[in-house]
Amino acid sequence: MFNYYLQLGLISLRRNPVLTALMVLGIALGIAATMTSLTLLHVMGGDPIPWKSDKLHYVQLDNWDPNQPYDQEGNPPDQVSYRDAQALMEAGKADKQAAMFKVAYPIQPENPEVKPFLALGRATYGDFFAMFEPPFQYGGGWDHAQDAQHGRVVVLSKESNEKLFGGQDSVGKKVRMNEIDYTIVGVLDYWKPRIKYYDLTNGTLNDPEEFYVPYTTVIENKSNASGNNSCWRNSEPGWEGYLASECIWQQFWVQLDSPARVAEYKSFQENYVNEQKKLGRFPRPMNNRLYNVTEWLENQKVVPKDVEVQVGLSFAFLLVCLVNTIGLLLAKFMRKTGEIGLRRALGASKPQLFSQYIIESGVIGVSGGVFGLLLTLVGLWMVRLLYESYANVARLDWAMIATTIALAIVAAVLAGLYPTWRACQVAPAAQLKTQ
Amino acid sequence: MLKMSHLSKVYRTHMVETHALRDFSIVVREGEFVAVTGPSGSGKTTFLNIAGLLEDFSGGEYTLDGVDVHGMSDDQRSRLRNEKIGFIFQSFNLIPDLNLFDNVDVPLRYRRFPAAERKRRIDEALTRVGLASRMKHYPAELSGGQQQRVAIARALAGSPKLLMADEPTGNLDSLMARGVMELLEEINRQGTTIIMVTHDPELAARAQRNVHIIDGQVTDFEEEPRLRGEGLGARDQGRNAEVVA
Numbered sequence: 001m002f003n004y005y006l007q008l009g010l011i012s013l014r015r016n017p018v019l020t021a022l023m024v025l026g027i028a029l030g031i032a033a034t035m036t037s038l039t040l041l042h043v044m045g046g047d048p049i050p051w052k053s054d055k056l057h058y059v060q061l062d063n064w065d066p067n068q069p070y071d072q073e074g075n076p077p078d079q080v081s082y083r084d085a086q087a088l089m090e091a092g093k094a095d096k097q098a099a100m101f102k103v104a105y106p107i108q109p110e111n112p113e114v115k116p117f118l119a120l121g122r123a124t125y126g127d128f129f130a131m132f133e134p135p136f137q138y139g140g141g142w143d144h145a146q147d148a149q150h151g152r153v154v155v156l157s158k159e160s161n162e163k164l165f166g167g168q169d170s171v172g173k174k175v176r177m178n179e180i181d182y183t184i185v186g187v188l189d190y191w192k193p194r195i196k197y198y199d200l201t202n203g204t205l206n207d208p209e210e211f212y213v214p215y216t217t218v219i220e221n222k223s224n225a226s227g228n229n230s231c232w233r234n235s236e237p238g239w240e241g242y243l244a245s246e247c248i249w250q251q252f253w254v255q256l257d258s259p260a261r262v263a264e265y266k267s268f269q270e271n272y273v274n275e276q277k278k279l280g281r282f283p284r285p286m287n288n289r290l291y292n293v294t295e296w297l298e299n300q301k302v303v304p305k306d307v308e309v310q311v312g313l314s315f316a317f318l319l320v321c322l323v324n325t326i327g328l329l330l331a332k333f334m335r336k337t338g339e340i341g342l343r344r345a346l347g348a349s350k351p352q353l354f355s356q357y358i359i360e361s362g363v364i365g366v367s368g369g370v371f372g373l374l375l376t377l378v379g380l381w382m383v384r385l386l387y388e389s390y391a392n393v394a395r396l397d398w399a400m401i402a403t404t405i406a407l408a409i410v411a412a413v414l415a416g417l418y419p420t421w422r423a424c425q426v427a428p429a430a431q432l433k434t435q
Numbered sequence: 436m437l438k439m440s441h442l443s444k445v446y447r448t449h450m451v452e453t454h455a456l457r458d459f460s461i462v463v464r465e466g467e468f469v470a471v472t473g474p475s476g477s478g479k480t481t482f483l484n485i486a487g488l489l490e491d492f493s494g495g496e497y498t499l500d501g502v503d504v505h506g507m508s509d510d511q512r513s514r515l516r517n518e519k520i521g522f523i524f525q526s527f528n529l530i531p532d533l534n535l536f537d538n539v540d541v542p543l544r545y546r547r548f549p550a551a552e553r554k555r556r557i558d559e560a561l562t563r564v565g566l567a568s569r570m571k572h573y574p575a576e577l578s579g580g581q582q583q584r585v586a587i588a589r590a591l592a593g594s595p596k597l598l599m600a601d602e603p604t605g606n607l608d609s610l611m612a613r614g615v616m617e618l619l620e621e622i623n624r625q626g627t628t629i630i631m632v633t634h635d636p637e638l639a640a641r642a643q644r645n646v647h648i649i650d651g652q653v654t655d656f657e658e659e660p661r662l663r664g665e666g667l668g669a670r671d672q673g674r675n676a677e678v679v680a
Contacts, residue, residue, distance in 0.1 A: 004544055011532045342528045345489055346589070347517020347545040349510045429484040 027368025030321030032375030094254030102227030361416025369408025470642030521590025580611030
């Protein structure tokens, strides 16, 4: 009977195209407004690495000013100092670990046709690639030996490799950055996490880096970080003084493969801070954190409050559209009381009629969903146009496309419930004389 | 086929009670062609609606083809109506968006016949009313008489035992009315019981028996079926309608 009801629904919609268009438009507008804001929420609030987000943890230690907390909410600093990053790396207590910071290097291409350019990169450890799993087009990351030997190796992004080598396999070739030649060990494939979750302190929506170089090499070359740097007291002069300071400018991630390992690491953090306290550091009360990826995104309020407000408002708008659709459906179904009475007389039961008209509502929902999807694409295009920083996130994925259609059907069916119920209350005998 | 004993139907509003039928008793036997006559507001249509299970009654008893209708659920009534009763209305009541095939298909769909069976029945019913060649046409493309023939085909497709016709020729000119009436007589000759409500004494005279209703009560009835042309002679004259005491 489903096909029959579907067929009747389509016929009924064709019968009054203006009314149908109004209903479809109503649903579509509500759906588009909702899905545009939901998409931003979904992408920004979604888990960027769902298969291991519970294993990757962001390390925070409170080495801040004894007289005032790092922020009003009592959070420890959102980065760590070089001293602590080094100590944690050397302890090697996690299954994998990577300290990292943002750098900017001028790149001097061998090819005279390509002009030198300033590129943003990441100084990190070889474990970065195993932890965050960027896909490789050629080669791979570097190993612990390169970390230890301060290897002059580099992993290029796909875009950089295209710019420098026309997209060819450049593994083994050299690239000159900041006056030093680095050997290319790997080239990433297209990798653009919508949220740059491994470095939320330097632009949540920024693009990934153009190159990756060993942390130890960058430190050896005394290259300053180009990311955020915060200090609560002056550091000693010079490079060594800066490295020994309490300034925070690095991110520290660990991979802990089981809850037991998480507990062990927390305990290690506490022991470490206690030891440092004995050395006169960490004057504030113990305030370590070890957030997994989703907790860290939440803590850092990656989803701006206004996106949440927009979602609320758009749902309110959808509700208004639905009330409008209820009115139109009611008018439509009430005009069909003659046919309803006839179908009852010819043997249709109330549940059968209910199914028929609710499926007709569903057909309106599907149409509204498809049209709403197009309007959502327009809405997201406008978001990208208005807010450049959202260019990477204001895009529909398959999950959201499916959600759009499903939401439209659910909305239309909900809107159809009351009109359908009213239609089923029609007394057949009263209609047959008057049709 | 149909037996009503001391049936009553009261419409209640908060102000008044209207007795549409009172102490209404009738028996229609299988194969009969009964014309129900009476002035407007006498209760003819109420009788037809109750007989056709479209309305509930307030009191009394009603048995349709041996089934006691009292206390049946809405779904049970729908099923019984679909299986046993065919309806023909004064204004044809075809669905304008559906072609003739699909219009005749409506009651069969609710009967959940397989597609092949439905097709066979629709072909047969439309052939019987002489419209098989126009099954892809829409009601608006037909004359009134042809539309009523489609309505008859729709009523017949489910092979009902009882055909309820409410002023079936009321919207037709005399020529078309004659054609429809002849079709109903033909259907009746083949064994289908017909109850026809009509204002037209000429049509009523063509029925096997008349039941006259005034103020919700049967006031006049014929004990024995009248001879009605040659067709009736071929039938079992022992079957008739009667009013039970």
